[in-house]
Amino acid sequence: MLAYIVRRFLYAFPILIGVNLITFALFFVVNTPDDMARMQLGVKRVTPEAIERWKAERGYDKPLMLNSDASGTKVLTDTIFFEKSARMFVGDFGRAEDGRDIAHEIGKRMGPSLAIALPTFILGLFITVSFALTLAFFRATAFDFWGVVLCVAAMSISGLFYIIGGQYLISKVWRLVPISGFGDGLEAWRFLILPVLIGVVSGIGSSTRWYRTIFLEEVNKDYVRTARAKGLPETLVFFRHILRNALIPILTGVVVVIPLLFMGSLLTESFFGIPGLGSYTIDAINAQDFAVVRSMVFIGSVLYIVGLILTDISYTVVDPRIRFE
């Protein structure tokens, strides 16, 4: 098991290098640092000196991949690729446009992101699985039919509508919770309720439908028929046999997103003014802060790959038939 996990982490390394090369190509080859400088400085203030100064301040004045002027290992290390891309592997993300250390900022903002994302995830999973189980239990009845209709309608509504509508109705008209903002410690719950609620509601449609198909696939399997043939009541069949077996694909399916919860949600955080990683990314996009976007791409990929590895491990844990060699 341990050897398997270690090997999986070694496999992840080339993928991260690939991600790194793609972001490097996007941010430094497709557009030269000169282009970025011109964009950041604005049309009016562009002079060759200003561009040079801008590049020097950010360390973008070095050669891209190979520094032919340097000697020894400096040929490779005194370059933009090494300084800006390769250093991300050790957690050095450089500085944002406002001069703050990106790694420090990320550490500070993970908490608020997680405070929204984790309750949304757990509550959402619980509610959608229960709802899907109910639909599957009453399969081929009017209740099931209208439940699915409701799901299809719910998944056809834009996520923006849930946020804008929820904010308007609950915060502005009913004045139950603050419209946006974030507090420290226990005071935070008043700010968290609405974004968590909206996050759960907006995910109900597609997830319920997906879990319902998983349950229905399970319903017709041989072991279920055996259980019924033995005379077990339908409720017991559902809760003891079907639920437990259907949870295998459901749980292994959601494991991959658990690490990504750290990244937060772009939309929710920017609408509710949560100082998390999602709003950090949005602000960076709007301010065209390339260093921050680059770092978030890298961190996102790392978390995704960790999620993939966790998925594989969770398969072996929950399903004893699967053994990885």
Add this chain to the structure above:
Amino acid sequence: MMPFQIVVLWSDMLVWLLVAAGVGLGVLIARNPPLRAAWRRVGANRVGMAAATVLLTFVLVGLLDSLHYHLRMEGKPGQPATYAIEVLSVLDALATPLRSRNEKTYSEPFATRLYAKESIDLPGGGTTRDYPRLKHGGKHLGDDEGAVVEDAGFTAFRAAAIAFVGWLGLVAAAGALVGRQPGDAALSGLQRIWRGETDFAWNAVLATLAAILLVVVPLFWLAGSYHVFGTDKVGQSVLYQVLKSVRTGLIIGLVTTLVMLPMAVLLGIVAGYFRGWVDDLIQYIYTVLNSIPGVLLIAAAVLMMQVVIDTHPQWFSTAAERADLRLLALCFILGITSWTGLCRLLRGETLKLRELEYIQAAQAFGVSNGRIIVRHILPNLMHIVIIALVMDFSGLVLAEAVLSYVGIGVDPTMTSFGTMINNARMELGREPVVWWSLAAAFSAMFILVLAANLFADAVRDAFDPRAA
């Protein structure tokens, strides 16, 4: 000499290319019995066909909006013709009253006055604060502003009556068509439609058409004298913006798949069929692309595209052209980031197919690899491709709105559901509440996406061998 000059934007070209590809695909399907049978099952599905009717209405609007031209400017005779910079489409021409009759700022649907009080100069000198009269909304009523409900109701009723007569004509035509097909001779075509005894779900299509006509005809009739969906901050008709947004949504949903499809199909089949290092390489590429969270990769690529566009203003002669190319670039980026899922599916399926006896027989006969792929593997993957195409569409339309809100979507000057929502998001905070822009954008998007989802379900049910 023509009073206009035809302009072909890049996206127009792709739209019509897509139409041509659709026709070509139709011919291909007609010659392939299993696919034809599957499409027959789609045609028999009532919900699916009702959704298809709604979708086709949207497509019609989008196509009308994809024929562009410049108007010729009035000039002295003998001089070379000059053309207006503004690029118009056939839809703009049809909706000229909607496009040109702008108010000063917000006004409610069917309002005759602006939504906020302003200082108005009285004829006899001095000023008063009141709601100013709209320049166009309800102008024909004159001073009789209280008659809006009666007037609008009567106009809507008259238009609905005309729409109903038109619909009866369509029903008669469909009945005649069905009557000529072989079937129960004792029943006329109309009776067969009414009882639902036709292979094609005529009853669903006709019922949907009735609903569409009874809503759309009165709406546009009223739009001649009122702002039926109200006006936005700069006084533009919201109905016009909704119409213009349809094309953007369709292009995002369709052109993206056009970008994604060749890549996914080619790489998926090649990886599954040849295996070995080719497979390893392709798997590596899509794992890398897949491991970057979608929104972030799109954000990074769009940021870079913005830099390219901003630093090369000389490439674009008009603002419309720039917005158009930015839309296409967005489709391209969405395509690059979304082909991996389909590619993995196709690779897995090809791995299974290549071990089957009929492929081995073809190999034993010495059929070339290329021919095996095109003749024997590709047709057996078509159902996966078609399902993926229709399933992706609705997600892309929704994604456009989110991306435009985040600021990495279409050009801000281009009308789309996303930019409409983005411009209107602060309006619910106003006093009085300005709700009509958001309501119109969300409703139109909901109808489009719901129709796409229902159609996708019908297609999946018909094509998925597991469901049969």
